[in-house]
Amino acid sequence: MATVNAEPYEFEFSLGRTALVMIDFQRDFVYPGGFGESLGNDTSRLLRAVGPAQKVLHACRAAGMLVIHTREGHRPDLSDLPRAKKERGNAPLQIGDKGAMGRLLVRGEYGHDIVDELYPIEGEPVVDKPGKGAFYATDMDTILRMRGIEKLIFTGVTTEVCVTTSVREANDRGFDSLVLEDCTGSYFPEFQQAALAMVKAQGGIFGWVSDSARFLAALEGARRESSGMAAAR
Ligand code: TIU
Secondary structure: OEEEOOEOOOEEEOHHHEEEEEEOOEHHHHOOOOHHHHOOOOOHHHHOOHHHHHHHHHHHHHHOOEEEEEEEOEOOOOOOOOHHHHHOOOOOOOOOOEEEOEEOOEOOOOOOOEOHHHOOOOOOOEEEEOOOOOOOOOOHHHHHHHOOOOEEEEEEEOHHHHHHHHHHHHHHOOOEEEEEEEEEEOOOHHHHHHHHHHHHHHHHOOOEEEOHHHHHHHHHHHHHHHHHHHHHO
16 A cells, blocks of 8 residues: 555555556647647646656556556547537637647647657557546546556646546546646646645545655655565565
């Protein structure tokens, strides 16, 4: 068991029953010229999450934890894109239109894929989702249950949109979620604060909040404990 110093109280997890969830670290959100910028956003705020998320990703891989990535996007023929989502934002460029990194939020395009620093390796499931939540119209729930996962460590972008939509979905499906603050990013600092405050309010109504340093310390403690146990056997 590992114990993370978190709010509103300590978060306990075991390596075998916990997955690291990397939400939508796609070029389309974190780099200029993609979908995020097309909505009028300054993408530089999201880049801050990449370094801490990379440290957590490497540590979870080394610890043998399940790592699962998500990508928001649509089929090239846009047959899974609701009219409401396409038109929302009234932007000059819409989903499916050609941008600097290919067609916006279309599967198979350069901009739709995950940034190099956090790119999935063999064996790590990548869940393609048409909506904001990781569970809606995907096999996320099935993959997690087949692996016996009960607890989720969340990183990703953007905090108040796809990350906490997924945390809320996970909560209703019976998972415990821990969100790592510095591994998430929002285009709006005030929403970053508010979204995380909502997760941990009311005794952790949707889950827990911590940060990469506190999580990594707990992971290292668990690793030492398990290697100590192995040596004593
Ligand atoms: N616009 C915005 O903040 N986010 C999204 O549209 N998708 C995700 O958060 N991935």
